Amino acid sequence: xxxxxxxxxxxxxxxxxxxxxxxxxxxxxxxxxxxxxxxxxxxxxxxxxxxxxxxxxxxxxxxxxxxxxxxxxxxxxxxxxxxxxxxxxxxxxxxxxxxxxxxxxxxxxxxxxxxxxxxxxxxxxxxxxxxxxxxxxxxxxxxxxxxxxxxxxxxxxxxxxxxxxxxxxxxxxxxxxxxxxxxxxxxxxxxxxxxxxxxxxxxxxxxxxxxxxxxxxxxxxxxxxxxxxxxxxxxxxxxxxxxxxxxxxxxxxxxxxxxxxxxxxxxxxxxxxxxxxxxxxxxxxxxxxxxxxxxxxxxxxxxxxxxxxxxxxxxxxxxxxxxxxxxxxxxxxxxxxxxxxxxxxxxxxxxxxxxxxxxxxxxxxxxxxxxxxxxxxxxxxxxxxxxxxxxxxxxxxxxxxxxxxxxxxxxxxxxxxxxxxxxxxxxxxxxxxxxxxxxxxxxxxxxxxxxxxxxxxxxxxxxxxxxxxxxxxxxxxxxxxxxxxxxxxxxxxxxxxxxxxxxxxxxxxxxxxxxxxxxxxxxxxxxxxxxxxxxxxxxxxxxxxxxxxxxxxxxxxxxxxxxxxxxxxxxxxxxxxxxxxxxxxxxxxxxxxxxxxxxxxxxxxxxxxxxxxxxxxxxxxxxxxxxxxxxxxxxxxxxxxxxxxxxxxxxxxxxxxxxxxxxxxxxxxxxxxxxxxxxxxxxxxxxxxxxxxxxxxxxxxxxxxxxxxxxxxxxxxxxxxxxxxxxxxxxxxxxxxxxxxxxxxxxxxxxxxxxxxxxxxxxxxxxxxxxxxxxxxxxxxxxxxxxxxxxxxxxxxxxxxxxxxxxxxxxxxxxxxxxxxxxxxxxxxxxxxxxxxxxxxxxxxxxxxxxxxxxxxxxxxxxxxxxxxxxxx
Numbered sequence: 097x098x099x100x101x102x103x104x105x106x107x108x109x110x111x112x113x114x115x116x117x118x119x120x121x122x123x124x125x126x127x128x129x130x131x132x133x134x135x136x137x138x139x140x141x142x143x144x145x146x147x148x149x150x151x152x153x154x155x156x157x158x159x160x161x162x163x164x165x166x167x168x169x170x171x172x173x174x175x176x177x178x179x180x181x182x183x184x185x186x187x188x189x190x191x192x193x194x195x196x197x198x199x200x201x202x203x204x205x206x207x208x209x210x211x212x213x214x215x216x217x218x219x220x221x222x223x224x225x226x227x228x229x230x231x232x233x234x235x236x237x238x239x240x241x242x243x244x245x246x247x248x249x250x251x252x253x254x255x256x257x258x259x260x261x262x263x264x265x266x267x268x269x270x271x272x273x274x275x276x277x278x279x280x281x282x283x284x285x286x287x288x289x290x291x292x293x294x295x296x297x298x299x300x301x302x303x304x305x306x307x308x309x310x311x312x313x314x315x316x317x318x319x320x321x322x323x324x325x326x327x328x329x330x331x332x333x334x335x336x337x338x339x340x341x342x343x344x345x346x347x348x349x350x351x352x353x354x355x356x357x358x359x360x361x362x363x364x365x366x367x368x369x370x371x372x373x374x375x376x377x378x379x380x381x382x383x384x385x386x387x388x389x390x391x392x393x394x395x396x397x398x399x400x401x402x403x404x405x406x407x408x409x410x411x412x413x414x415x416x417x418x419x420x421x422x423x424x425x426x427x428x429x430x431x432x433x434x435x436x437x438x439x440x441x442x443x444x445x446x447x448x449x450x451x452x453x454x455x456x457x458x459x460x461x462x463x464x465x466x467x468x469x470x471x472x473x474x475x476x477x478x479x480x481x482x483x484x485x486x487x488x489x490x491x492x493x494x495x496x497x498x499x500x501x502x503x504x505x506x507x508x509x510x511x512x513x514x515x516x517x518x519x520x521x522x523x524x525x526x527x528x529x530x531x532x533x534x535x536x537x538x539x540x541x542x543x544x545x546x547x548x549x550x551x552x553x554x555x556x557x558x559x560x561x562x563x564x565x566x567x568x569x570x571x572x573x574x575x576x577x578x579x580x581x582x583x584x585x586x587x588x589x590x591x592x593x594x595x596x597x598x599x600x601x602x603x604x605x606x607x608x609x610x611x612x613x614x615x616x617x618x619x620x621x622x623x624x625x626x627x628x629x630x631x632x633x634x635x636x637x638x639x640x641x642x643x644x645x646x647x648x649x650x651x652x653x654x655x656x657x658x659x660x661x662x663x664x665x666x667x668x669x670x671x672x673x674x675x676x677x678x679x680x681x682x683x684x685x686x687x688x689x690x691x692x693x694x695x696x697x698x699x700x701x702x703x704x705x706x707x708x709x710x711x712x713x714x715x716x717x718x719x720x721x722x723x724x725x726x727x728x729x730x731x732x733x734x735x736x737x738x739x740x741x742x743x744x745x746x747x748x749x750x751x752x753x754x755x756x757x758x759x760x761x762x763x764x765x766x767x768x769x770x771x772x773x774x775x776x777x778x779x780x781x782x783x784x785x786x787x788x789x790x791x792x793x794x795x796x797x798x799x800x801x802x803x804x805x806x807x808x809x810x811x812x813x814x815x816x817x818x819x820x821x822x823x824x825x826x827x828x829x830x831x832x833x834x835x836x837x838x839x840x841x842x843x844x845x846x847x848x849x850x851x852x853x854x855x856x857x858x859x860x861x862x863x864x865x866x867x868x869x870x871x872x873x874x875x876x877x878x879x880x881x882x883x884x885x886x887x888x889x890x891x892x893x894x895x896x897x898x899x900x901x902x903x904x905x906x907x908x909x910x911x912x913x914x915x916x917x918x919x920x921x922x923x924x925x926x927x928x929x930x931x932x933x934x935x936x937x938x939x940x941x942x943x944x945x946x947x948x949x950x951x952x953x954x955x956x957x958x959x960x961x962x963x964x965x966x967x968x969x
């Protein structure tokens with residue numbers, strides 16, 4: 097019979113055990129081994145049954161067992177020790193507190209998803225896992241971050257397979273009372289709420305749930321409250337679910353409601369107000385509009401001045417290398433939800449629309465683009481790997497017309513992963529045995545060293561035994577999950593005896609696990625099935641492959657790829673060597689990364705923005721076999737992996753390209769990877785393989801840390817943004833907004849009229865210094881409003897300057913009778929070969945973060961270029 101009402105009955109802990117409740121509610125347990133060990137010792141069987149979730153564990157332990165523990169002095173000593181350690185962790189000084197300079201008082205970090213732990217399933221893939229690792233690393237470093245997201249009642253979907261291998265989706269209901277979260281409450285004990293105005297006089301209400309991630313609070317908004325109508329209650333039902341209006345409401349709640357939640361949290365707790373707002377992908381972009389509205393109402397600023405103030409303290413991170421990965425809404429839909437009869441009534445709707453419209457060549461003029469709004473609302477922006485930064489500059493270059501892509505103001509901070517979450521306990525113990533527990537913890541959290549030289553002193557035998565142990569654990573886990581999957585597919589126990597022979601702990605094991613959009617090419621390994629079978633079944637050097645991944649529920653193409661892979665893995669000839677595990681998530685990943693010898697990644701280059709799964713594998717001594725894309729393009733060395741050659745020329749037929757790259761993958765596996773794994777040295781160990789594992793840990797390990805990533809954000813983005821925010825007081829914001837308006841209206845009169853040099857020949861000698869003399873028109877602007885620059889460097893066949901050096905030119909005297917100004921400067925010819933220069937004028941103001949910020953530039957007209965010539969061709 098079905099219950100008509102559901103309750104969560106909380107255990108009453110005996111007084112001596114009260115600290116268990118605090119430990120369970122702080123998600124540091126998800127990456128702190130001693131805390132997890134403590135909870136496991138409460139009741140090992142129930143701990144396993146709870147999926148390693150302390151909240152569920154404590155809800156299931158019988159009172160008799162709790163009474164026993166309350167009298168167990170050894171357990172109480174351990175409990176006190178772990179509780180004291182947590183207190184020291186959340187209250188003591190860490191890296192951030194020891195840094196010089198005026199760092200941000202607080203940073204608000206907004207993301208549509210957060211992957212903290214499997215016990216809080218609020219993530220779909222890499223973006224959420226990255227956001228979770230960002231919060232954990234910020235906590236370890238002591239960065240005063242406040243996370244902001246949504247609490248989805250169904251999370252992302254759970255995946256199973258039909259008998260014929262088709263993906264099935266399930267959406268189990270999540271009861272927040274059974275999750276490691278707590279309601280944020282007002283001083284009178286009532287739940288704190290935020291509200292958004294909807295068209296037609298309706299309201300969207302949301303409660304604020306608080307998850308404590310070490311030192312970092314994570315605020316999660318939940319619209320499933322009684323005050324809402326049925327439609328509004330469903331706004332936070334599913335991650336990435338629903339149609340356009342549903343997604344728009346989710347993103348308005350995340351951005352606008354999120355800022356209101358942060359203000360509420362700071363008011364109730366006394367937490368410092370954020371000086372910097374970080375938008376993780378465009379989904380939270382509306383946060384900038386709410387902050388503009390705050391300044392208009394509180395400081396009396398007009399829209400343009402408020403926009404300058406908001407931009408100064410905003411950081412925007414883009415995670416997609418393709419326009420299709422960006423949320424875009426119909427202009428009329430956005431207009432419907434803002435203005436006098438809806439949200440932010442004090443702001444002209446046209447101002448809002450202008451921020452997101454694709455008003456550039458190739459843009460869709462009637463679409464509102466969330467990434468474009470993010471870039472226009474953030475003075476600082478970044479991609480998530482060096483290559484992705486380059487791709488992003490090209491993708492969004494239309495917003496900065498007249499500038500080369502390498503000058504577009506989008507930098508990059510390469511993603512990292514939170515080592516204590518993803519490194520197997522056995523690996524941690526080996527490190528602690530080598531250098532001590534505290535040094536190991538510091539190395540994995542703060543980082544800072546370019547090398548982990550202590551790894552070099554670990555004996556080969558220890559490394560190899562560790563790798564085999566982890567592989568054996570993976571074999572056990574795969575068999576357990578495979579058996580459960582086949583039962584879900586309708587198989588009876590009598591049919592599943594073969595599963596006991598699936599995988600072998602002594603066979604080279606390859607992992608491939610990620611979301612399943614087409615560009616990640618789940619089935620590239622199947623291009624030549626006979627060749628793959630030969631690799632799987634080789635009599636002396638076999639391989640085995642573990643595959644996992646979810647296709648988006650609306651992506652039938654992705655589901656067909658899953659089915660194709662599953663059907664191949666179902667073949668009785670190879671099913672002991674290749675498996676597909678459904679329902680890929682954090683719990684599976686934490687077993688999968690350590691247990692694999694090779695991590696395979698074969699996306700279409702350059703469509704992988706970063707791709708962090710290979711980083712997690714590397715920290716466990718797994719070698720990468722990947723296309724040179726994302727982070728691997730940046731850090732690949734033959735010492736610790738292999739690069740799959742690509743055929744990504746523009747004229748290559750997609751099928752032919754896949755055939756070429758699949759053949760290259762098979763060649764690498766046959767000729768280089770498997771021989772190295774199976775060849776034994778004099779001591780009976782695969783010496784060359786072990787040396788690659790050692791190099792991976794020593795050289796790659798320190799680079800891939802989330803601690804390194806967050807330190808870069810603090811130093812390169814958060815701190816400059818905080819300083820810009822402080823400088824942008826109301827008077828300065830009004831000044832800058834007025835100056836920009838004046839410059840934009842006057843820019844059509846800014847010209848480079850004449851360029852001449854002291855050398856008129858087409859060749860010159862290395863080391864020569866030329867005198868440049870430039871005549872410019874500034875219209876109604878003055879020299880204080882502009883920079884006049886010479887750019888010089890090598891030129892290609894089409895006279896485009898590469899690796900340009902910039903030389904500021906200085907005005908000589910005042911304007912002439914025609915109002916023209918003369919600028920001069922020396923130009924050194926410091927390199928041989930084809931060389932050229934040009935001159936340009938940019939707007940200049942002390943409060944600009946970049947000369948390209950306004951997207952305005954004046955360059956010489958054709959007649960001026962002809963007089964100046966190109967040198968040394």
